[in-house]
Amino acid sequence: MHELSICTAIAAIVREHADGRPVDRVRIDVGALRQVVPDTLAYSWEVTVDGTPLAGSILEVHEIPAVLACGDCGADTTISVPVFRCPCGSTSTSVVSGQELLVTSLELCPV
Numbered sequence: 001m002h003e004l005s006i007c008t009a010i011a012a013i014v015r016e017h018a019d020g021r022p023v024d025r026v027r028i029d030v031g032a033l034r035q036v037v038p039d040t041l042a043y044s045w046e047v048t049v050d051g052t053p054l055a056g057s058i059l060e061v062h063e064i065p066a067v068l069a070c071g072d073c074g075a076d077t078t079i080s081v082p083v084f085r086c087p088c089g090s091t092s093t094s095v096v097s098g099q100e101l102l103v104t105s106l107e108l109c110p111v
């Protein structure tokens with residue numbers, strides 16, 4: 001259900017930017033910390049846009065790795081699970097990336 005609500009939000013953004021023009025493909029960046037499964041998202045997109053002017057458009061999901069910056073040793077570390085500790089042992093870290101959810105581009109149908 002998480003994916004469906006994300007798709008609904010994306011569809012609203014896309015409709016606004018497409019401004020009535022037909023859309024071929026929508027590209028989005030999703031941070032790994034969003035805990036979204038790209039395949040599930042693509043499928044949810046089909047369900048969400050079915051019967052709307054966006055039906056038939058493809059959602060292309062680009063996953064952004066989660067990166068943590070350490071405030072003690074300065075290292076940037078890519079994490080695969082949401083454990084916010086630097087390999088040096090410090091928990092004085094901040095999230096550099098991984099929380100994105102951005103529509104990066106729209107491909108409109110050739111007229």
Ligand SMILES: [Zn+2]
Nearest residue numbers: 070073086088
């Ligand atoms: Zn560190």
